[in-house]
Amino acid sequence: MHFLSDTVVLSRMQFALTAIFHMIWPVLTTGLGIYLVLVEALWLKTRNPDYYYHARFWSKLYVLNFGIGVASGIPMGFQFGTNWAPFSEAVGNFFGSIIGFEASWAFMLEAAFLGIMVFGWERVNPIIHFVATILVAFGANLSTFWILTANSWMQTPAGGQFTDGIFIVNDYFQAIFNPFMAVSIAHMFLATLETSLFVIGGISAWYILNQRHPAFFAKAFKIALATAIAVAPLQIYVGHLSGEQVYRQQPTKMAAMEALWETQPAGQPADWSLVALPNKQTETNDWEIKVPNALGYILELKPNLSEPVQGLKEFPPEDRPSMVGLVYYSFRLMIAIGFFLAGLMLLTTLQWLRGQLAAETIAAQRWLMRGWIFAAPLGYIAVESGWIVRCVGRQPWVVYGQIRTVDAASNLPPGDVLTTLVGFATTYTILFFGAIYFGSRIIRRGPRLDLPIPGIEDKPAVNTEPGQFSPDERPVEAQQ
Template sequence: MDILANSVALSRMQFALTAIFHMLWPILTTGMAIYLVIVEGLWLKTRNSDYYHHARFWSKLYVLNFGIGVASGLPMEFQFGTNWAPFSEAVGDFFGSILGFEASMAFMLEAGFLGIMLFGWGRVPPAIHYLATIMVAFGANLSTFWILVANSWLQTPAGGTFVEGKFLVADYFQAIFNPFMLNSVLHMFFATLETSLFVIGGISAWYILQKRHVEFFSRSFKIVLAAAIAVAPLQIFIGHLSAEQVYHYQPTKLAAIESQWETLPAGQPADWTLLALPNEKAETNDWAIQIPQALGYILELKPNLSEPVQGLKDFPPENRPRLIGLIFYSFRIMSGIGFFLVGLMLVTAIQWGLGRLKPGVIARQTWTLRAWIFAAPLGYLAVETGWIVRCVGRQPWTVYGEIRTADAASHLPAGEILFSLIGFTLLYSALFIAALYFGSRIIRKGPNLSLPIPGVEVLPSLELPTQHQPDQRPLEAQQ
């Protein structure tokens, strides 16, 4: 019950709830927007009506995610002024302006062109509509860029100094292009794209197994598979680069990720802990399964470490992350899902090469299609666990090495925070149920293949006029 009286812990729980829930929706909108650009571009190039109907069908799921993302994202940002006012006051000159860029540049761009993308079919020229779709995709991914700029700055603050507890910007571009920024942006970009690809692929696989619109959805299945062949391995590589940065810039986080209590010296091979049961009180692992000499290959692609891996015992207890088990297993869940998706992509690509994904035979690949359905939600889990590693592993700092989380929180009555936490929990639960209901309804209904194609004229009826259908031809033609 002590946690219910701790306003800092409750504020952290509330922000974690809103962030984890909000993250579910922009994951799909940022990645699916790129897919919509691809299929609409293919329609404009080939004039194949299937691509047009794909754009119309998947845009329904896009707008559902967009709406809930907006509804859940605004309360999260408001907390910087309510629950985290000292933090906002200290770093607002930079952090606040970055969030302002995200709202004014990215969100407004996406929202401004969204109406044209959804309702402009047949009302604006095809080229203008395609431009709107591109702008929506650009705005969605620009939003990801600015959010990751802000968060990466919290991980590796740069571009200024803290004077009497307030961050003074000396070099704005150095702050934006802080050491973590590039890999963070790329890692999240590929995470949203990969998740979206496997969601689209999983839904397509479900239709194929149900033998509904098999040829139509085998087309979308192959599009996302072709993209996944490039995206899935790249995501693993970018993830490795991100782990290297943690190795060099955040030693306490790396120690928590590996549940490493003792320092591993440089110049020696280091074992990698696959599974363990961390015991924070005893400062050890109660048991562990280790792979000999693997940690050096993971961090530096060689057996011996060039730098030591500091153990948690090297740091005062007040400077260590808490919840070591959560950080340890979140990282392994994220990594395991990444390798599983690569393996599924490889197996499916081989079947494609053997000609087993043709419309007439693809429905027979039941185990492969079921695996894609199973994989559809895994990207979400990988992203959420990745953010747990990123943010929980940064503790006890809000700005790494500069501002402690305990000093960043507003002094609010615990009862008020608990009340708002319960309110957010109920509200987000209702939104989640509504999203599942309307999303499943869209999927059950399926694509409307009878929608008129813009630019294709409907031929007039050739039936002879009847007494119920007066002849509307010119008088000369009637005579």
């Protein structure tokens, strides 16, 4: 266990732990924020109380995720100054300001209006409340923009040059709009939205399967499904664009993603590795199952490659990602989940077109509902797998081609780093089980359907099955 005495390895493990844990929470808040804007807009437009109750119910899960996200995210920022001080000193002219933008522009915007969104229902005008919800959602997604901008710059640094080990910014906008930036932000935005949609759909499916307010949650389920019809296939396409970028700009990462040791020449078809067992010592795969002639279609949508795909042997061992197997299988896990979610969306859409998702019949779709419950956590796994590919595949560079990870770490006593690593692991374990407890408690209790509805004389709705009108709310024609 020599890694216990290696400061760089321990610092990487600590940052990986905090990043993987933190990522769980903003993934849902960024997508769920958009969903809250949608249901509140539907309530303002239709005045159907179901949409109001949906906004109140799902906002509880939003607040829970926001709180855990804040608690777990703060230590990440501090590590740039404690564990990665040489990196911060070298790139602070650009990277530091981008992280500052995320905190001062995005996080503060989200936090400032969150109180109005949560507690302002009976205290402010409905339009003001709706604007607050929009700003909360915008702030959450603006965080994604700045974080992905910073990380994309680490993948493809642009807009300046390193002078005496310090990055000097020549063109700030060129640095922001670096080659990886646009596709990376689109890919992550769609990932957070898709994950949130399947979480909403999965929780709604659980209620429907257990015959708890099936008509009420059928609305949430169909809103999530209707949005996923556009998001799921679009995410697959944007993921393809992201892979193309890696192919052209990060050849060592591409080789690791494909466990490709030998170069595949241009102008020829190439097989695609479906599953394999990479062996770093022998620089080959111990066993492998390939799909003939498929790599060209995956990378360029045509059989023959226009450019060679360089193998890992083309690069010195010290310039390659060391954990080829982790990158290889994380990439395939992400792809498999993306296609599974798209397939589940397609199957559910077919049932919708057949009229099987009506409030009266949706509970009979038991296997379909179980499929959505099973899919609820898969988006998280796909997102974490994608970040493993993105960051572990970039190694041994912290800034690709410019700063090695070993040179970016602070010179700290290994025992100190190990102590904080254990402390973070313990704290995050407590936070995780606390979040599971309170989240499951919110779900078990279900929506409160007795809350006063703003604009309807602050009276709770009459006892009715959600999805149905109360006597005073029925259309005039139905009361005559």
